[in-house]
Amino acid sequence: MDERIRRHAEILVDWSAQIESGDDIVLSIDEGAHDLAVAVAEVLGYRGANLVSVYRSDEIQRAYLRAHDGEFDADPTFEKSLYENADRVLLLKGSRNTAAMADVPDERQQAHARARQGIREARLATDWVSTLHPTRALAQQAGMAFEEYREFVYDATLRDWESLAEEMGRLKTILDDGSEVHIDAPGTDLSLSIENRTAVNSAASVAYDSHNLPSGEVFTAPADADGEITFDVPMTVRGERLRDVRLTVENGEVVDFEAASGEETLAALLDTDDGARRFGELGVGMNWGIDRFTDNILFDEKMAETVHLALGRAYDACLPEGESGNDSAIHVDLITEMSEDATLSVDGEVIQRDGVFRWESGF
Amino acid sequence: MDERIRRHAEILVDWSAQIESGDDIVLSIDEGAHDLAVAVAEVLGYRGANLVSVYRSDEIQRAYLRAHDGEFDADPTFEKSLYENADRVLLLKGSRNTAAMADVPDERQQAHARARQGIREARLATDWVSTLHPTRALAQQAGMAFEEYREFVYDATLRDWESLAEEMGRLKTILDDGSEVHIDAPGTDLSLSIENRTAVNSAASVAYDSHNLPSGEVFTAPADADGEITFDVPMTVRGERLRDVRLTVENGEVVDFEAASGEETLAALLDTDDGARRFGELGVGMNWGIDRFTDNILFDEKMAETVHLALGRAYDACLPEGESGNDSAIHVDLITEMSEDATLSVDGEVIQRDGVFRWESGF
Numbered sequence: 012m013d014e015r016i017r018r019h020a021e022i023l024v025d026w027s028a029q030i031e032s033g034d035d036i037v038l039s040i041d042e043g044a045h046d047l048a049v050a051v052a053e054v055l056g057y058r059g060a061n062l063v064s065v066y067r068s069d070e071i072q073r074a075y076l077r078a079h080d081g082e083f084d085a086d087p088t089f090e091k092s093l094y095e096n097a098d099r100v101l102l103l104k105g106s107r108n109t110a111a112m113a114d115v116p117d118e119r120q121q122a123h124a125r126a127r128q129g130i131r132e133a134r135l136a137t138d139w140v141s142t143l144h145p146t147r148a149l150a151q152q153a154g155m156a157f158e159e160y161r162e163f164v165y166d167a168t169l170r171d172w173e174s175l176a177e178e179m180g181r182l183k184t185i186l187d188d189g190s191e192v193h194i195d196a197p198g199t200d201l202s203l204s205i206e207n208r209t210a211v212n213s214a215a216s217v218a219y220d221s222h223n224l225p226s227g228e229v230f231t232a233p234a235d236a237d238g239e240i241t242f243d244v245p246m247t248v249r250g251e252r253l254r255d256v257r258l259t260v261e262n263g264e265v266v267d268f269e270a271a272s273g274e275e276t277l278a279a280l281l282d283t284d285d286g287a288r289r290f291g292e293l294g295v296g297m298n299w300g301i302d303r304f305t306d307n308i309l310f311d312e313k314m315a316e317t318v319h320l321a322l323g324r325a326y327d328a329c330l331p332e333g334e335s336g337n338d339s340a341i342h343v344d345l346i347t348e349m350s351e352d353a354t355l356s357v358d359g360e361v362i363q364r365d366g367v368f369r370w371e372s373g374f
Numbered sequence: 375m376d377e378r379i380r381r382h383a384e385i386l387v388d389w390s391a392q393i394e395s396g397d398d399i400v401l402s403i404d405e406g407a408h409d410l411a412v413a414v415a416e417v418l419g420y421r422g423a424n425l426v427s428v429y430r431s432d433e434i435q436r437a438y439l440r441a442h443d444g445e446f447d448a449d450p451t452f453e454k455s456l457y458e459n460a461d462r463v464l465l466l467k468g469s470r471n472t473a474a475m476a477d478v479p480d481e482r483q484q485a486h487a488r489a490r491q492g493i494r495e496a497r498l499a500t501d502w503v504s505t506l507h508p509t510r511a512l513a514q515q516a517g518m519a520f521e522e523y524r525e526f527v528y529d530a531t532l533r534d535w536e537s538l539a540e541e542m543g544r545l546k547t548i549l550d551d552g553s554e555v556h557i558d559a560p561g562t563d564l565s566l567s568i569e570n571r572t573a574v575n576s577a578a579s580v581a582y583d584s585h586n587l588p589s590g591e592v593f594t595a596p597a598d599a600d601g602e603i604t605f606d607v608p609m610t611v612r613g614e615r616l617r618d619v620r621l622t623v624e625n626g627e628v629v630d631f632e633a634a635s636g637e638e639t640l641a642a643l644l645d646t647d648d649g650a651r652r653f654g655e656l657g658v659g660m661n662w663g664i665d666r667f668t669d670n671i672l673f674d675e676k677m678a679e680t681v682h683l684a685l686g687r688a689y690d691a692c693l694p695e696g697e698s699g700n701d702s703a704i705h706v707d708l709i710t711e712m713s714e715d716a717t718l719s720v721d722g723e724v725i726q727r728d729g730v731f732r733w734e735s736g737f
Contacts, residue, residue: 033447035450035452035453045405045431048429048431048434052437052438055438055441062434063428064428064429064430064431064434065429066411066428066429068408068411068427070408070412071411071427074415075418077419078415080422082422084396087426089424089455089457090424090426092452092455092458092459093455094452
């Protein structure tokens, strides 16, 4: 077995999911994630956990959904009870064809998802972790050779997470104590209020309320925003390429926008609902293993020397007890580079300059 | 999709498992059975059944069992509840390597199986059906080219089961009404009492209490036996090749035995317990799609123009209400050809001569 796969499995089981003897684990295995599943099963065996393997095949799903009349039974008990009685769900992503569901009508997929709301909630109620096994299909989507992509994924994933968690803790403390964030960069001059908000140290472990491996970001929920921001990292949203999105924000609301491409899609996003014109998340990427954009939000938003803002829904973890944050049907991340002519400041103090944090260089 | 795979899926769902709208189905998918699973999912979609896909991977199982210390938790609830709440379990066999578990100690496998007794019972309490998707590994085990093996499997599986069930029903009636079966063939002169026993019309459908696709045999549980029988079809039992097994039976018990090869294994089998020296099953193969032996009991014992007897455990379905039949830890089928110089008689009347039934030729 590739030593990297073995190491990936160990990090997933021990650091991310914190699995112990007797835990009941559902392994949800994508078509292309077999090799990682074998490695994870080995680690689960060593830890004395119990294991059920679920096969999450896009081809099976496609065949089933296309044939079905669309009147789905709500939350079948046999499936729901599996998740309700599980301690952890490990989602091993690894597509063999990212277009495998291309000819399944959206409404059919949505009807199926709606009928399974209770099952999804039962799954999310466990300490679930999602991770990604590199496949040729994913390499192709990233525009990379297979081995090149494997190196990319493992550089992002096989980190010293404990030490990164400690470092990210510094930024969390600064954000938790601060009231206002200011982002200054080419095309960007934006102030965000973070008064009374709590930052999440997203260290790829359920111990940090972080459910993705890799992770490597600190994020919070801005309460207010004013100014302008340019997102210079291209993103594919709803199949459309968004480039150089530029937003003007007043009293927290986007009042003007433009984009070098994808402007119509952007307009549609902003028109989704009231919350879609407000920011639900401010995130700071701190994963130094991610050295390029692959148009996969799981990696892109974690890249070191970037900042991202999400239009739409805020995460509860960032809000004071009982307070509800920005609400919306969407949560779309947009990313800007901070590596040149850029500063991130909190309450007037520069925290990061040109991608380097204060504690790294001591400026 | 290969039309044969589609047809296989339809027979499995409609004839074998009799699945209807709203049924909760667990699909248990071997590593090599993906293509059949896709076809089955499509048919389940058309029928409006609910579907959970479980991945039954030997490689995952091997990794898990080898790493585990062997102290397995008994019947974990999350897995048991999946089967307890299911209506049907469809087992899609399709190994990618029939030796995949070769380096897992037997005792580890047995300890795991013992700890999961309740889960197995919950699965068997559903109307389960087991079938086989042809793989290269299975072709290799059968000593056949892949496409040759695929043709073999589909010839055996894609039958007109309704018409075969009707034909097998004739033999069932004769056996149910009869008191004594006599088998006469080269090296064989054996009488079996079947008084008060009920034959099973194993027509590959839960409607006939038949859980394997393909099937195609009529079987009962002999109450007594006397005479001699030679099993001229070679079989691999516990990794040993048994050839030309010859048994002498008095008052239902094997009193003498010999074999051209595998005699030690045969001796060990007979010594398992008291019931291992008695016949638990008499079966008559009636699947005319099976034209050769592949050393896989799922197919071999169903081959037309053969008869098999099992040493050991009898099936309850063949016994009068409340009566317990032959009991043993083993159930080992041994097969003899009936195509030449052979007759099968019931109460003195010849039912089958040289492989041809009375109703076929009218003798």
